[in-house]
Amino acid sequence: MKTTLWKLKNTFKNFDWGSLDGIPKYFHIDNPEHKPMAEMWMGIHPGGVSTAINAQGVEEPLDQLINRYPNKILGAKTYQQFKSLPFLFKILSAKEPLSIQVHPELYKAKAGFAKENQLGIPMNSPNRNYKDPNHKPELIYAITPFLAMNGFRPIAEILALFNQLSIPIIEQHILTLAANPSELGLKRFFHSLLTLEGAIKQQAISALLTSIKSLPEPPFNYIPPISQKYPSDCGVFAPLILNIIELLPGQAMFLNAQTPHAYLRGTGLEIMANSDNVLRAGLTNKHIDIEELFNNTSFTSIPSTQLLTQPRQQENKTLFPVSIDDFAFEIIHSQQQRLVQSISSAQIILCVEGEIEINTESDRCKLKVGESVFIACCAKRFTYQGSGVFARAFNH
Template sequence: MYLLRNTVQPYDWGSRTLLPELMGVPPTGAPQAELWMGAHPVAPSRVVRGEALIPLDRVVAEDPEGELGAVTLRRFGPRLPFLVKLLAADAPLSVQVHPDLAQAQAGFARENALGVPLDAPHRNYRDDQHKPEMIVALTRFRALCGFRSPADTADLLDSLKVPALRPYVETLRAVRGPQALAEVFRAFLRPPTGLLEAVARGLAVAVAGSEEPCVAAYDRVAQVHPGDSGLLSALMLQYVELSPGEALFLDAGIPHAYLSGLGVETMASSDNVLRCGLTSKHVDAEELTRVVRFDAPPARVLTPREETGEDVYPAPVDDFRLARYVLRAGEPRRRVALDAPQILLCTTGTMAISSSEETLDIGPGQAVYVPAGDEAVLAGAGVAFRATTGTAERLG
């Protein structure tokens, strides 16, 4: 069992206050967007070994079976297959989608064959993995996730009273179904001159006379990203508000954008992102439309279900499994032992996490890594999240 030292990513959309408030430290004045916990090569956690700090990906590489367990090693190879983040958004992130496994493998091989450098700004696939993900709200959390129905999208666009939107409204009402969404989405990726400005003006008028939170959310997108065609894609997506403890699961091909709030994010350990807009980064319209799922079901807000003493957030993937523990002073300790690696993250209160060799005390924003087969016993008063793989077999 190792205490983790983790990297904060200072992306522009990050909050300057949410992470410092959670962790009880003074703000730096700079945006603090994501705290990464895992072995992703971009920003691996470091484990404390005596006086040394060792990158977690190196720890795994030195003893894959000992760290991951036989089941995880056989299923995913010699790598930690999940990544945990504390995500703190103060402004809209890019509208984006992630590929499925087959798309990632094909795209990665194709770009390698073309000789596209891994760090090239126009590269779409930086590894050969998919990236399903889940966000669990710690505060009120706002997001855009999945397509509105064609009828709902048509009604929203019509309500803005922008004459230039009329052809798109007619397409959505005449064609209907996934085909209508696909036609309008593709057209919005390359909008005609003047359309973005007209839509932004329409939103500014609409928000003044509307109490719908979605209208205010779209208007905020227009203000933060003026002149960005991603605004039009955003208008096609459902607006979702999560209360603390609620979650969203985002599978491959689902367009989404987080807007604001603090949450625990768990995902497959991948860096494959295709962006639709609200970004200065590369947008590959052709590849994007191959990956987007226009027939996906509506976004569904998830709540945890109780399973053998823990609250589990259901996800239909093997790469990760996320559970929450709410501990109260004086309650029996919680014993967790799995033939799979784990990351335990405290978000509220204090936790004493014990193994056969030591006890580590952690507070909000701190995390420990537990290798496969090791036992962790949780005690204290607060809330902790446990990330592991979906292939793990419970030992006790």
């Protein structure tokens, strides 16, 4: 195999919650159709396979390229463990909230995928929960200030917030949680809110919106814009139940399996296991399966002070450590001096600022902001130079 580096042509997702100008502004990528530009996918997930382009301009779907030379491109260790590229890398830009969601653990994803296949549910069915047999731990890195919800607040904090409000129709649920401030109590409380229906649901939401008019501070002030988009969705209670965190540019947050979360607004880089399995709790018009959601949710509270991923700095590199093998993520500041980076897996490089030049022994490529390349493991190393910043996606 002579070529070890390919420029990537990537797939865009025009989801309704996407920003019109976030990706164009920060990554200099045109949006000629003026549609919401929510995500750019870099990888081989069937929902959006990248195209690899060699120095001669020959194009090939990245998954087909990897399938022709799996050991050389992925590396023997990765191929043996994962059989494929184990991560999906994205640019994400949200102007509105994404759905409140959880992702399954690996063994539950495998079981759920097999069960739905056995039931004959089509892969493109809107009622399908499992799109693949993989888990989906993920990390978000902020390019702009990035607002998100992640994990359950401590129960005492949840009770204190609800006790500032007057919502008579759910008062018994609040009292029940206060009498049993445990994971089981939180599970029952969350379930009771998500399963409100009809007139009772509308009364609860109406009372919530009335009560918060005199409470302009966080987290109450996050509720009105959510309710404007989803006026009849019980997810409007989520800011009182889930931690709200704002990442500053350059900060990152890891999202564990079985942890409820939702992105509210901002532009960032997202890396995850190569999966699109999403179980939704609210703030969506898509399929919601409450029972499957609860079978895949941990009701352990997470203090907000523990949400940020603590980076490891080494010279010009910032690594954001994660607890899984599927992916690793690093931000590298490049200068004019040529530097060497050893590699032991396939890599995706995305230029975030300035311009950089990436070279392997056989190939070279210049990248501007928003451009990306794929590097085969058999290259063993690459060099970089130029005044800029790039993100490196790989796996251990």
